[in-house]
Amino acid sequence: MVLSANPGLDQISIIESPDMGDYLSSIPIIDLSSSSSPETIVQACKEFGFFKVINHGVSIDLVEKLEAEAVKFFAMPQSEKDKSGPSNPFGYGSKKIGRKGDVGWLEYLLIATNAEPFSESSIAFLRDSSSSSFSSALYDYISSMRKLNCQVLELMADGLQLEQRDTMSKLVQGSECDEIFRLNHYPLCPLPHEGFNGGLTGFGEHTDLHLISLLRSNSTSGLQIALSDGRWVLVPSDPEAFFINIGDSLQVLTNGRFRSVKHRVVANNLESRVSMIYFGGPPLAQRIAPLPELMEEGEQSLYKSFTWGEYKEAAYKTMLAAYRLEPFQL
Template identity: 30%
Template sequence: MQFEGEPFIFDASILQHQSHIPPQFVWPNHEKPCSEPPPILDVPPIDLGGFLSGDPEAVSNAARLVDQACRKHGFFLVINHGTELKLIEEAHKGIDFFFRKPLEEKQKALRKPGDHCGYASSFTNRFSSKLPWKETLSFRYSADSHLSHIIQSYFSELMGEDYVTFGRVNQKYCDAMSNLSLNVMELLGMSLGVGPRYFREFFEGNDSIMRMNYYPPCQQPDLALGTGPHCDPTSLTILHQDEVGGLEVFVDEKWHSIPPNPQAFVVNIGDTFMALSNGIYKSCLHRAVVNSRHPRKSLAFFLSPRMNKIVSPPEQLVDEENPRNYPDFTWQLLLEFTQKHYRADMKTLQAFVTWLGVN
């Protein structure tokens, strides 16, 4: 029995066998999943290897495609990305390894209130309605050379020796994602006209977040959402989906899907980079839907600058025709705002700017 005021415990091993989902997971009618499969979003595949080769035609083509996508909705695919498929597969196996554990085992890593790392089952400690049908495991990554084993240490100390391999694989995967992110930042710098070094150097020594998402089968998927509509508050998201699919993006006043592609990463602009680009590149509303047959799994690397880094656009992107859109802020302050004061949604950055003006 659940008493009033107590957090709801999301235990998929029990919930998915009940005939109806609890009311906390039922979303309002205007936010429920589409009754018909949505159209596929036209997201350009960017040949990152071609761009990095320096071939003038490949560089020009990649910069043009990414510029068009980021001005419109901020989503694109990266192919020929240089990340070993075997490493991606090992990281996906890690999702099964962790989320198949009993609830009491997973709760050893339980996320503390106000924190952004740890195990969370539907954010049930912070919200009582519109809960997402998912479990997540988030952990900090740092590109600082003094913290090169931060993930391995986190899991060994928190979960014990059985998690040594799990921690090692995730450390290696995040190193690869950090490297990939910096290469994408070269491309974004070229497409915005500030050169390949500016954003790459801004994010060297990044203090980022890695998240494993697990969406169990849901017996009433037409009533629930795996992740509600939101824009990512971080700078850049690099997502690898499994074969199940479920990612949807809101473009031109309707939802579109981005089908899985095992050879590609889905990349999208976050609120912090939208501010860094002075609003030229867009952070777009997206969500995840669930189904009644298969669990869905995804790996999300959220690139973020060092905590105390001032987020301010380069001077080339500010002029009389394009005045400043956002005040200076640190990533640490925006992260704290989303964890303690505001649930990330479609207006996170605007709400944050208003909050900054008041505090």
């Protein structure tokens, strides 16, 4: 399927950049080699719903190899990229995000990676022998992300003092788990007028649906997160680190103790940006509800119990910026 038309510039909103203030330095940096990481992770999840991890053990050469393959793909002629157009909903897309009319200054690849060797991803170029280097780099990267995803979730369990440290990580392991990988490219964009401090919306404000998402970007900044007081904060890029977003499902599992962070991306006219995001989700039939061992005496659940499949389907019917947990609150 090829996109029949793309939105024009006048349909993509602009974002004024927030001031670069001292509060940027308060974004947590978690050293995964430190014995204190479980406690600092829990603190970051409660205050920000967001943190950066260093000493993560993922080979930078592996990361850069996949990024190089992505750059080569996005540099292909548009007619070639369109051959890998979206199919339920995986594949290549441009400007249009989701089913409800959200748009942004980006192009992307959305890949279902839970079926190895990614045969169910519905992306023509991955089935082409000429792109075996892309498929190989993707396989190695996803393997590393699975390990990092479980490691972070188990450190969270340690920090929450759960009896079983795999209480959450086991939800995202196994062949039935719902695993998605996203490559985003934000090309250089025109400024609306001279002297404007900001850029076009690359990816509109939203929260992620999964437990956590693992983000890596190149050296170009553009990511912004919302603080609890509503202020938007610019996140300086660090291509050697990974950024972790807390998602809606983990907010529910912790009965609101962890905050699902609202975030967005702004494109600019100086440098293009490439980001790679891994989402490890549970099986579609997995029920999501607050963990009983976290609940204190007399504490009431803030959310209805639902399956991961039910939540995904409901969320995909909304706009990006919608508070998608609202129908599931008690």
